[in-house]
Amino acid sequence: NAGVTQTPKFQVLKTGQSMTLQCAQDMNHNSMYWYRQDPGMGLRLIYYSASEGTTDKGEVPNGYNVSRLNKREFSLRLESAAPSQTSVYFCASRRDRVGQETQYFGPGTRLLVL
Amino acid sequence: AQSVTQLGSHVSVSEGALVLLRCNYSSSVPPYLFWYVQYPNQGLQLLLKYTSAATLVKGINGFEAEFKKSETSFHLTKPSAHMSDAAEYFCAVTLGGGADGLTFGKGTHLIIQP
Numbered sequence: 001n002a003g004v005t006q007t008p009k010f011q012v013l014k015t016g017q018s019m020t021l022q023c024a025q026d027m028n029h030n031s032m033y034w035y036r037q038d039p040g041m042g043l044r045l046i047y048y049s050a051s052e053g054t055t056d057k058g059e060v061p062n063g064y065n066v067s068r069l070n071k072r073e074f075s076l077r078l079e080s081a082a083p084s085q086t087s088v089y090f091c092a093s094r095r096d097r098v099g100q101e102t103q104y105f106g107p108g109t110r111l112l113v114l
Numbered sequence: 115a116q117s118v119t120q121l122g123s124h125v126s127v128s129e130g131a132l133v134l135l136r137c138n139y140s141s142s143v144p145p146y147l148f149w150y151v152q153y154p155n156q157g158l159q160l161l162l163k164y165t166s167a168a169t170l171v172k173g174i175n176g177f178e179a180e181f182k183k184s185e186t187s188f189h190l191t192k193p194s195a196h197m198s199d200a201a202e203y204f205c206a207v208t209l210g211g212g213a214d215g216l217t218f219g220k221g222t223h224l225i226i227q228p
Contacts, residue, residue, distance in 0.1 A: 031213035042218035050213035058215055101146045105158040
C-alpha cells in the first residue's frame with residue numbers, strides 16, 4: 001500500500017515550457033487535491049476533484065489545468081510555465097465520509113522555473 | 115469562508131521544555147481542525163485532528179490539542195520537547211461535509227535548543 005505517490009520528485013523548466021505533474025493513490029479515495037507550498041505562505045489549494053470526471057478550482061488556479069483520469073489518478077498541467085510557479089507541489093486524497101475528513105499527502109514535487 | 119492564523123512563524127524551545135504552538139481559526143460553521151507536521155524535504159504527516167467529538171485530542175509523538183470554541187483556538191502542546199520534534203507545523207481547517215480542500219495556516223517552524 002503505497003498511499004499517495006507523485007512523479008517527478010524534482011523538475012527544472014524554462015519559462016514557457018509545459019509539463020504535467022502526476023499523482024496516484026491506492027487507497028480507493030474519492031477526492032483528490034493539488035496544493036502548492038511557498039515559503040511563509042503555507043499550502044494553498046490549486047484544484048480539487050470530488051470524483052472521477054469532476055474538477056473544481058481552489059484558491060490559486062490560474063496558470064494550471066487538471067485532469068481526473070480515473071479514480072486513482074489526478075494530474076496537474078502547466079501549459080506555459082512562469083517563474084512565479086516555482087514551488088513545491090503536493091497531491092492529497094481523502095475518503096468522503098463523515099469522520100474520515102483526513103487528507104493524506106504525497107511526498108511532493110519540487111519545481112523550479114527559470 | 116474559513117481562515118487559519120498561526121501565531122509565530124518560528125518558535126524556539128529548549129529540549130525538555132513545554133511546546134506550545136498557537137492556532138486560531140475563523141469559520142461560519144463548526145469546523146474540522148487538523149495539525150500536520152512536515153520534516154525537511156518530506157510531505158505532510160497528520161499529527162491529530164478534531165472532528166466534533168472530544169475537545170481534547172491526543173495525537174502521535176506525545177502531542178495533543180484542545181478545541182476551544184469560545185476562543186476559536188486549537189493550540190498544539192507537548193509537555194516535553196525532544197530534538198526530533200524540530201520541524202514545520204501546520205494548522206488547517208475544513209468544513210467537512212463535501213470534498214472541500216483544507217485551508218492552511220502559514221506554518222510554525224519549531225526549533226529545539228539542546
